[in-house]
Structures are given as structure tokens and as C-alpha cells.
Amino acid sequence: MMENNYMKNESKITKQDNFQIADQxxxxxxxxxxxxxxxxxxxxxxxxxxxxxxITVAIRRMQNSKNIGKSSLIDVLNWQKLWLLPNTAGCETAxxxxxxxxxxxxxxxxxxxTNNKFIKLEVISDSNYLLxxxxGTLKAAEYLINKGFIVLPYIYPDPILAKQLEDVGCHAIMPLGSPIGSGQGIKNLHNIQIIIENAKVPIIIDAGIGKASEANHAMEIGATAILINTAIAKSSDPNIMAESMKLGVISGRKCYLAGTMQKNSHGKASSPNEGILKVI
Structure with a gap:
């Protein structure tokens, strides 16, 4: 829900705007x-x-934990400053x-x-649209939660499924904006808005974001965070695109916190009518 109290929002905007998943x-x-x-x-x-x-990394690409220390990306990142979110990309069944x-x-x-029990849960049997x-996601989520995992499930933006996953104990929900790697932006805006409105856990828009304006829009409607890969990796200049996405997310979040004006069907003058000089 959009917040309207200006002083309350002002204090939120000026302080560091962190977010929390589980105890992190x-x-x-x-x-x-x-x-x-x-x-x-x-x-x-x-x-x-x-x-x-x-930072999320597909576990299948790492093959197995014995490969750690053999010049892969995971070896050269500073994991004292970054948090690893392993994901189950490529899995077709629960x-x-x-x-x-x-x-x-x-x-x-x-x-x-050693205290990281996060997992991004992906169960995708559809090889065409990667939906x-x-x-399978609900089944796997229940099992993993009972085993102590912090589960972040990747889902089609179905508000009922999102609530069911929250109810079984998922610590965040990751609805897609549009199919993975498609760059189509947010094609399921209404459903995502319903998910955000009903959720008591972070909602992270995952997949389909192609431009910084789309990341901005996702944050403006109240998403907690955005996960992006292809839009940055396949751009002509990934470094500049990464910075662009960063700024889009920050701008959208501040817009959400500030609260947007109401839309009007007619134009309204920004200057008051009082004190206008009359031409004689």
C-alpha cells in the first residue's frame, strides 16, 4: 500500500534503506x-x-563443491562483502x-x-517458455523449509500460489515479470501488484526486466528488490548497464516511498489564482 505521511516518508528516504530476508x-x-x-x-x-x-549462481554450473578453488567466478568474488544465493536452475522436477x-x-x-541456508528454488519442466x-515448486519448497532452508521460490505471478508459498514458510517470493531472458519487461503487472499487496514477505521481481525504466517501474509499484542477469550480461556495455539498473532501482524505490500524486482527468494549474494581476 502506498504511504502518504510526508514526514514519515522523509525519514525513510534520508536514512539507509536496507531490506531483510530471514535474519540477513x-x-x-x-x-x-x-x-x-x-x-x-x-x-x-x-x-x-x-x-x-x-549474487545468484546456478549450482549445476558449479557441477559440485569439489570445483571450488579452480578459477571459477565463485572463487574470485569477495564473499565477505557479497551474499551467495545458490539456485536450482536446470531442475525439471521437485x-x-x-x-x-x-x-x-x-x-x-x-x-x-556457514550460516547461509538460502536457496533460490527453480523447478522448470517447460523447455519452450521456461515457465x-x-x-513441483510448492512440493520442493515445503520439503526444503522443513529441512531448515531459507527458500526463495521462482514462480509465475499467481497470487494464490504466492500466498500458499508464503504460508508454508518461504521467506521471499520471486514472481517473474516475463519469461527468463526475454527482455519483455513486466507483462503481468496486475497480478504482481496483487502479490505485493497481499504479501508479508519480500517480493523480488525476477526475470524479463530488459531496461532500467522497467526496473524502476517494478520498484515504483512496491517490489522489495529486483533480480537481473541477461539485461546486463547481453548489453553492449554491461558495466554501464549494471550502473543504470542500480540507479533505476534506487529511483523507483524512492518514488514508492515518497508517494505519487493522484492522476486527474483534467489539467490543474500549479500556480494559485489569488494575486493574479488584471490587465486593464
Whole structure:
């Protein structure tokens, strides 16, 4: 819900605007993926330009925790300043996602984040549009939560499913704006607004954002954070695009906190009628 108390909002805007998932507090509301970059150096410099706090990495790309220390991206990032969000990308069933998630926790321990139980849950059996499986996601989420994981499920923006996942104990919900890597922006705006309105946990828009204006819009409607990968990695200049997305997220968040004016069907003069000089 939009906030209207100016003094309350002013204090929110001037102080550091962190957000929280479970017991972890993060400074940046822009989260980054690590796939599709031309090379490791380009990924590192983009992450630096974005000022992101949370970085997600597909567990399958890491193959197994024994590969840690063999010149991969995960070896060269500073995990004292960044938070790793392992994800189950590539898993087609709930059982497969559950097995991969367990490996993710082991990787967290390998990089020194022994208290990190976060997992981005993806269960995708649709190879064409890459839409997540709602039943498989719910099944895997329940199991992983019972095993102590902090589960962030990636879902189609279905308000009922989002509430069910929250009710079983998910600490954040990640509805897609449009299909993964499509750059179509937010195609399910109304559903996402309903999810945000009903949620008591962070709502992170994940997938489909192609431009900084789209990231800005997502934050303006009250999203907690944005996760972006392809829009940065496949741009002509990922460093500049990463900074652009950072600024778009910051601007959209401040707009949301400030509270926007009401739309009017007619124009309204910004200057008062009183005191206008009459021409004789």
C-alpha cells in the first residue's frame, strides 16, 4: 500500500534503506545473476558497478563443491562483502531440485558462509517458455523449509500460489515479470501488484526486466528488490548497464516511498489564482 505521511516518508528516504530476508540484512535492492557474460572479468566488473549485495549462481554450473578453488567466478568474488544465493536452475522436477539444493548448502560452507541456508528454488519442466512448475515448486519448497532452508521460490505471478508459498514458510517470493531472458519487461503487472499487496514477505521481481525504466517501474509499484542477469550480461556495455539498473532501482524505490500524486482527468494549474494581476 502506498504511504502518504510526508514526514514519515522523509525519514525513510534520508536514512539507509536496507531490506531483510530471514535474519540477513542487505543494503542493495538490486540482485545479480552470473550467467551469459562473455568472460569472468566482465561479470566481476558488472557486479562491482551494480553495488549488488546478493549474487545468484546456478549450482549445476558449479557441477559440485569439489570445483571450488579452480578459477571459477565463485572463487574470485569477495564473499565477505557479497551474499551467495545458490539456485536450482536446470531442475525439471521437485525431487531433482531438492537434491541440487543440498549441494548448494555445501557450496555456501566452502566459501565460508556457514550460516547461509538460502536457496533460490527453480523447478522448470517447460523447455519452450521456461515457465516454472507451480506444483513441483510448492512440493520442493515445503520439503526444503522443513529441512531448515531459507527458500526463495521462482514462480509465475499467481497470487494464490504466492500466498500458499508464503504460508508454508518461504521467506521471499520471486514472481517473474516475463519469461527468463526475454527482455519483455513486466507483462503481468496486475497480478504482481496483487502479490505485493497481499504479501508479508519480500517480493523480488525476477526475470524479463530488459531496461532500467522497467526496473524502476517494478520498484515504483512496491517490489522489495529486483533480480537481473541477461539485461546486463547481453548489453553492449554491461558495466554501464549494471550502473543504470542500480540507479533505476534506487529511483523507483524512492518514488514508492515518497508517494505519487493522484492522476486527474483534467489539467490543474500549479500556480494559485489569488494575486493574479488584471490587465486593464
Amino acid at each position: 540484512i542487505f543494503q542493495s535492492r538490486l540482485m545479480l545473476g552470473t550467467g551469459r557474460y562473455k568472460n569472468t572479468q566482465e561479470a566481476i566488473s558488472s557486479i562491482k558497478a551494480s553495488k549488488a549485495s546478493i 525431487d531433482e531440485a531438492i537434491r541440487i539444493a543440498s549441494l548448494g548448502m555445501e557450496i555456501n560452507k566452502k566459501i565460508g558462509q 516454472p512448475d507451480p506444483l
